[in-house]
Amino acid sequence: MSDYLLEMKTIVKEFSGVKALDGIDLKVRPGEVVGLCGENGAGKSTLMKVLSAVHPHGTWSGEIIWEGQPLEARTIRRTERAGIVIVHQELMLVPELSVAENIFLGREVASRGGVLDYEAMNAKASRLMADLKMSHVNVALPVSHYSGGILQLIEIAKALGKNAKLLILDEPTSALSQSETRTLLDLVRGLKDRNIACVYISHKLEEIEAICDTVAVIRDGQFIGQAPMAALTVDKIIHMMVGRELKEKYPREPHAIGEVVFDVRHVTCHDPINPDKKKVDDVSFTVRAGEILGIAGLVGAGRTEMASALFGHYKGPHSVDIHLDGRRIEVKTPQDAVSHGICMVPEDRKRHGIVPLLGIGQNITLAVLPRFARFGLIDEAAEFSVIGHEIDAMSIKTASPLLAITSLSGGNQQKAVVAKMLLPKPRVLILDEPTRGVDVGAKYEIYKLIYGLAKDGIAIVMMSSELPEVLGISDRVLVIGDGEVRGDFVNDGTLTQEKILTAALTKRRQAA
Template identity: 45%
Template sequence: MASTALLSMKDITKKFFGVTALNNVSLELRRGEILGLVGENGAGKSTLMKILSGAYPAGSYTGEIYVDGQFKAFQSKHQSEEAGIEMIYQEISLNLDLTVAENIFLGRLPTKNRFWVDWKRVYSEARAALEMVGLQIDPRKTIRSLSTSQQQLVAIAKALVRKPKILVLDEPTSALTEAEVKNLLDLLLKFKTQGVSCIYISHKLDEVFTIADRITVLRDGQTIATYERRAVSPERVVEDMVGRKISNMYPKVEVTPGPEVLRVEHLTVPHPLAARKNIIEDVSFSVRKGEVLGLAGLVGSGRSELVNAIFGALPTRGEPEIYLEGRPVQIKNPFQAIQLGLGLVTEDRRCSGFVGTMNIRQNISLASLGKIARRGFIIPNKEIKEVSRLVRQLQIKAPSAEKSVLALSGGNQQKVVLAKWLMREVKVLVLDEPTRGIDVGAKVEIYNLINQLAQNGVAIIMISSELPELLSMCDRFLVLARGKIQDEFNRAEASQERVMRAATGLLA
C-alpha cells in the first residue's frame, strides 16, 4: 500500500441474496486529493460507500479496509465517523422539525456546567458553519421551512463542522443552483489544500473533471479503471461507464409539430405563504402535437409551480383559461388532469413520482386502472401483459416486475415513472427534471424515449436545470423569471447566453 494512501479498500465483494453487487472492487484515496467516483446507476458506487460508512457492517462483505494504514472493520456508522469519515448522501437525511443549528450539532450539542446546553455557542458556531458553505439563513429556522438546495447545504455544513479526514459526497449538487454549485466546488478545493481528502460521486462529468485529481470508474459491480484526470477524456470515461461508445449525447430527432394540443391563458398561482404575492403572474403559452417545449429559468422562477398548477396540483388565482385540443376544460385536481390526457413526471420522483410501498407492476399501472379493470376489478393477465411490454420497451433492469420499486437504481425508478404515463397514452406529458440524478447511459435512453413520444404526437413540456440538455432536446423555449415569461424563441435562435440573460432579467 502506497505511503500516500489515506484510504484503501481492497477486493471488496458484497452479495445480496446470491446476487453479486460488488465483485473484488478496489479503491484508493490519497492524502489531500479529490477522487471522482463514477458509474451508471446500479454500478455499485452507493453499496461501496455504505460499506465504508459502516451501514453494511464488517462480516456482511469480504475484503479489507485500511484508514491511515490501520485495518478497519466498521460495525456501525458511528465507528466510521470516529475514524474521520463523513458521508453526505443525495437523499437528504435531516430532522425536518428541528432547527438548522440543532441538526448541525445533533448528538453532540455543546454544553456548559456539564449539564446545560450552551445555546449561545450552538447558534454562534452554527452561523460560522453556514457561512462556510455560503448560506445566509437564521440557524433558528426549522429545516422544514428551507428549500431543497438550502437543506443540502445544511447537510454539507453538518459534515464539515466535524472536521473529517475523508469527506464522501454522493450527488451533492443535484438540488443546487449554478451559483451554489460553484461555491461548493470552490469550498472542496479549499478544503483539499487544508488536507481533507474527498470522494466525489456525481453523474455530472463536468463537475468531476473540474475538481477531481483522479477518476475511478465502476461498472456492473467491478472496478473498470482509475485515471489521472489530466490524462483522460470525458468521452473515454463515458465509454468505460456504459461499456459502449455513445456517439451522440443528445440524440434529438426532428419532428414537424402538428396542431395545437394545449393552450393556457392568464394563469396566476398564489404564493402559499404570502397572501398578496403570486409565484406565477398572468402566464399564457401553448404547445403543439409532437413539439418539445423547453421551460427554462433559475431555481425559484416558478417553473415547477406553473406545471403543477396546470396539472391541478396547486391552486390558481382568478379564472385561468385552459384549452385542450381547442376546447375549454377545467382542471381542479390531478385526477381531472389525468382523465383529460395529461401526465406529469414530477421533479422529486421519491416524493411524488412513485409509491414506495408498491412494487414495479403496481406503480406502472397506477394511472391506468380503468384500462386494465372490468366492473371495478383488475384483470391480472391484462395488467401483467401491459406492464411486461413497457418493462421490455424501456429496458427497466429488474429481476421481476414484482420487486419493490425502491430496490431499483435512480435511472430505473425514473423509467418506471415514465412507463406509468406511457401505459396511460397521454396527450400532453410534462417532464420536470427528467434526468436528475441518473447516469449518462440512462439519460440517453430517456432522450430516445422523448424522441419516440414526440414522433407519436405527444406534446411535451420539459423543465431542466441542465441548459445543454434543454437546448439540445427542445424545439421551442420559454424563459421564466420572477413568475413571468421573459423571453420566447425557437431552436434556431437559442443559446445559453440568451437563456441566462432572460432568466436573470438582463434582457436588452
C-alpha cells in the same frame, strides 16, 4: 505508514444472491478528490454505503483500511467518528424540523442545563449556509419551506458541520443550478487546503474532469480501474463506463408541430408561508401538439412551483387558468390532471414520484391500474406483461419487478417514474428534471422516448436546469426568472446558453 487515507480491497456485496459489488478496489490519499463513475446501477452508492457502514461490517466481504488500520464499523456513528461523512444521493432531511435542527440532528447544541441552545445552533447553521453562499436561507424555518437545490445545499452544510477527513458526495449537483454548482465545485477544490479528501460521484463528467485528481470507474459491480485524471479524458471515462463509444448525445429528429393543445394563462403562486411573496408571477404560455417546450431558469426561479400548480398539487394560495384543446378545465388535484390527460414526472421523486412501500411493477402501473380490472379483479398476467415491456423499454436494471422500488439505484428509480407517467398516454406531459441522476446512456434513451411522444402529438413541457439538455431537445424555450417569464425563444439553432442566462437574469418589469 501507508500513503493512503483509505484503501478498500476486493469488496463484494450481495443483495439476495445478486452481486451488486464484485471485487471493488478504491484508494484515496489524504486531501485527494477521487471521482467515482459508472452507469446507473453500477454500484457507486452501494460502495459508499459499505464504506460508511450503512451496510455494516459483516454484511459484505473484503477489507477496508482506514488510516492504516482495518475498519470494521457496524454503525454510521462509528464511521462518522472516524471522519467519514456521507451526503447521500437521496435527501435525508426531516421536513418538519428547521434547517438548523436538521443540520445539527443527533449533535444538538445544548446549554449547560441541557436545554437546546437554539441561538447557538442557528448562528452556527447560518455560518455554514453562508459558506455555501446561501445566506438568504432562514435557518429557523422548517425545511419543508425550501425545495430543489437549497435542500441539497442544506445536506452539504450538515456534512460540513461534522469533522470530516473524507467527505463523500453522491450526485451532489443533480439538483443545483449552474451558479450553485460553481460554488460547490470551488468548495470541493478548497477541501484540499484543509486536508479533507473527497469521493465525488457524478454523472456530469465535466465536473469530474474539473475537480478530480483521480477517477475510479465501476461497471456492473466490477472494478474497471482507477487512474489520475491527467491520464484520462471524458471520452475515455465514458468508454470505461459503458464499454463502448457513445456517438450522439441528442437524438434530434424532425417532427410535425400541430395546433395549440395546452394553453396556460396567468399562473400565480404565492409563498405558502409568506403569502405576500409571489413564487410565480402571472406566467402564461402555450404548447402545441408535438411541441417540446423547454423551461429554463435558475433553481429557485419558480419552475417547480409552476409545475405543481399545473398538476394540482401546489400547497399555497395560487390561481391558474388552464385550457386544453380550447376548453377551460379545472385542475384542483393530481387526479383531476390525470383524468384530463395531463401527466407529470416530478422533480422530487422521493416525495412525489414513488410509493416506497410498493414494488417496482406496482409503482409503474399505479396510474393505470383500472385498465387491468376484470370483473373487480386485477388481471395480473396483463399487468405483468405491461410491466415487463416497460422495464425492457426503459432498460430498468432489476432482478425482479416484485422487488421494492427502493432497491433500485437512483437513476433506475427515475426511469421507473418516467415509465409510470407515460403509461396513461397523456395529452400533455410535464417533465420536471426528467434526467436527474440518470447516466449518459440512459439519458439518450429518455430523450428518444420524449421524441417518440412528441411524434405521437403529445404536448411536452420539460423543465431542466441543464442548459445543454434544454438546447439539445426543445423546439421552443421559455425562460423563467424570479417567477416571471423573461424570454420565449424558438430553438432554431441560433439560441445559446448565454442568451438564455442573460434573459433569466434580466428583469422585465420594475418591482412595484
